[in-house]
């Protein structure tokens with residue numbers, strides 16, 4: 001399968017404090033990679049490097065498209081001024097900004113595409129509302145539409161389950177399974193049980209990155225990867241790890 005993006009020996013530090021060391025990672029078409037790891041392990045930093053928001057201290061990033069224009073990114077915390085007078089439809093359309101000439105107008109096709117997506121994600125009825133009127137969960141659906149309106153080759157989601165309401169969580173993963181037929185997905189989550197039942201491969205990030213070419217992982221492997229997280233499972237999970245009884 002074609003490689004979309006490759007990180008080679010990437011290192012990153014904030015103020016001389018090393019956060020990522022010698023990270024190697026290949027993202028191929030139709031990958032569905034789950035990134036797990038302890039708090040402060042460097043997951044968000046890694047995503048920001050992949051998106052191009054942070055430049056690595058050393059190492060190489062090789063993108064098939066030559067740049068990061070075909071990446072859709074749903075950050076962990078969306079900093080948006082809720083008082084800013086902008087409609088839901090315009091927020092979704094703003095995902096196309098970098099693909100347009102400066103001051104270019106949105107075409108009818110752009111609008112139809114945005115509306116079709118909003119209908120798929122269940123927010124079409126909100127299209128003329130001001131973003132300040134939305135709940136957190138509704139706002140996140142809007143941002144998901146904005147991230148995919150460009151038909152990205154790679155969609156990146158940073159802990160979507162921390163802000164998505166429970167009703168939408170199951171639906172979100174169904175949508176992601178569908179989207180994965182057209183694009184690669186990287187998702188960071190602390191809800192290990194839920195992501196394990198959807199992702200195809202797993203990376204444990206705790207300063208270094210350990211790649212696991214399957215969605216079945218055991219506590220022993222996590223220990224070997226130096227990735228101290230609890231395996232919490234619920235629902236239909238392909239592999240369960242139970243703590244020993246004392």
Ligand SMILES: Nc1ncnc2c1ncn2[C@@H]1O[C@H](COP(=O)(O)OP(=O)(O)OP(=O)(O)O)[C@@H](O)[C@H]1O
Pocket residue numbers: 014015019037038039040041042043044045046
């Ligand atoms: N802008 C910044 N300046 C300085 N240090 C930072 C900055 N952003 C993150 N860090 C530090 O870098 C380390 C990695 O942070 P990062 O947010 O990438 O981890 P994470 O694995 O995403 O954590 P979490 O699971 O808590 O979201 C942490 O020790 C964090 O405190």
